[in-house]
Amino acid sequence: MNDWEERYQQGDTGWDRGSSSPALYTWLDSGALKPCRILIPGCGLGHEVVTLARLGYDVTAVDIAPSATKHLQQKLADTGVTATVICDDLFNYQSATPFDAIYEQTCLCAIQPEQRSEYEACVRRWLKPGGELFALFMQTDSEGGPPFHCDLQQMRQLFNSDDWLWPNHEPIRVPRKSGRFEMGTILSRR
Ligand SMILES: C[S@@+](CC[C@H](N)C(=O)[O-])C[C@H]1O[C@@H](n2cnc3c(N)ncnc32)[C@H](O)[C@@H]1O
Numbered sequence: 001m002n003d004w005e006e007r008y009q010q011g012d013t014g015w016d017r018g019s020s021s022p023a024l025y026t027w028l029d030s031g032a033l034k035p036c037r038i039l040i041p042g043c044g045l046g047h048e049v050v051t052l053a054r055l056g057y058d059v060t061a062v063d064i065a066p067s068a069t070k071h072l073q074q075k076l077a078d079t080g081v082t083a084t085v086i087c088d089d090l091f092n093y094q095s096a097t098p099f100d101a102i103y104e105q106t107c108l109c110a111i112q113p114e115q116r117s118e119y120e121a122c123v124r125r126w127l128k129p130g131g132e133l134f135a136l137f138m139q140t141d142s143e144g145g146p147p148f149h150c151d152l153q154q155m156r157q158l159f160n161s162d163d164w165l166w167p168n169h170e171p172i173r174v175p176r177k178s179g180r181f182e183m184g185t186i187l188s189r190r
Pocket of ligand 1: 045063091105106110
């Protein structure tokens, strides 16, 4: 059993909001996130998966924890909507067809910092050129994790300007009940 599965089994899921992130609604309401084929890595209990599937988005969700994906599959069935839900290590996941968009909500902060470059390479491979990464970077301002702090300057180096286009405006601040917050921004794959 992996650590994440153990957390779900023990109900140790303090990161879970119990509903879709306000950031998702901000991006939906503004028209920034248009109907498309979208991947959600590290989807957890998948509130955003259900919200997007209900709106007709073609959603694929990946998580390493079987309890999380089972819960999500049941929720989708109860809601009467469909999405592709995959229980696997995201580093194994490959798609024959690249996605239009990726919704990254505190997945990067969950993986070991030494795997970040590998993660960025996966995200780049999963996205089609011109595709968009809707990113929510966790801010903890502390050592250790998970969640590991996703310093914005480090994020700019990781998602570097050779491969990614950053917007000119400031990221949005998205609060968490823990008092922590995420910084949300939309990057385009060049
Ligand atoms: C902090 S939680 C965030 C969950 C969800 N995105 C949310 O905001 O509620 C991180 C999630 O990433 C998943 N995860 C961590 N490492 C993973 C990996 N290597 N492959 C797939 N999922 C992973 C965990 O099981 C967990 O559900």
